[in-house]
Amino acid sequence: DSGVTQTPKHLITATGQRVTLRCSPRSGDLSVYWYQQSLDQGLQFLIQYYNGEERAKGNILERFSAQQFPDLHSELNLSSLELGDSALYFCASAPCSGGVETQYFGPGTRLLVL
C-alpha cells in the first residue's frame, strides 16, 4: 500500500459525459501528479500540482482539467468524453515540487467510455 488513495476504482460512462477522479496524497506530500495509461498512448504524464498550484504540464487535453485543494487532495476532471479517453488514470504524490523520483503511485481509476 503506497498510501495514495484514488476513487473511484472503476468508472463506466458514455461519450460526451463529464467525470471527476479523486486522489488523496500520502500524508505530508505536497505534490500530486496525474498520469494516463492507455493501450494506444502508453503511460503519459498529464499534469502536476504542488501545494495547490499547477507546477508542470504534460500531454493533457484541453477537455481535461485538474486542481488541488487546500487539504491537498486533487481532482482530475474529464469532460466531453470520447471513446479514446478510456484508460487507467493514476495519481502519484511526492513530498516536494521536484520530487518526481520520490513519487508514490496510487492504484488507479479505470475509466471506460462507451
Add this chain to the structure above:
Amino acid sequence: AQSVTQLGSHVSVSEGALVLLRCNYSSSVPPYLFWYVQYPNQGLQLLLKYTSAATLVKGINGFEAEFKKSETSFHLTKPSAHMSDAAEYFCAVVRSSASKIIFGSGTRLSIRP
C-alpha cells in the same frame, strides 16, 4: 526531446534464469533514469533509479541496472527469475530538476515454471 525505447514488448524466461530487460534513452544531457514495475491491477512501484551517483544501481527485489553512457542504455537485470517477478516493467527518463517524466512503452515479463 527526451525519449526512452524499450526493446521487446514481451519477454519470457524460465524460473531461475537471467532476466534482461532493455532500455535505451535519448537525451542531450545526462538524465535521471528509472525502472518501475507494475503488477496486475496495481499502480507503479519504483524499482531503482539512476541519478549520476554510480553507474551500477541496485534496486529492490534483486534487480539492478547499469548506466552506460557510451551505449545510451540502462538495461535492467536480475540473475535468477522468480515467479513473483511476472509483471510489466517501465523504463523512464526525466531531466534533472524537471517534473516531466517520459515512460517507455513497457515490457511484460512472463516467468515459465
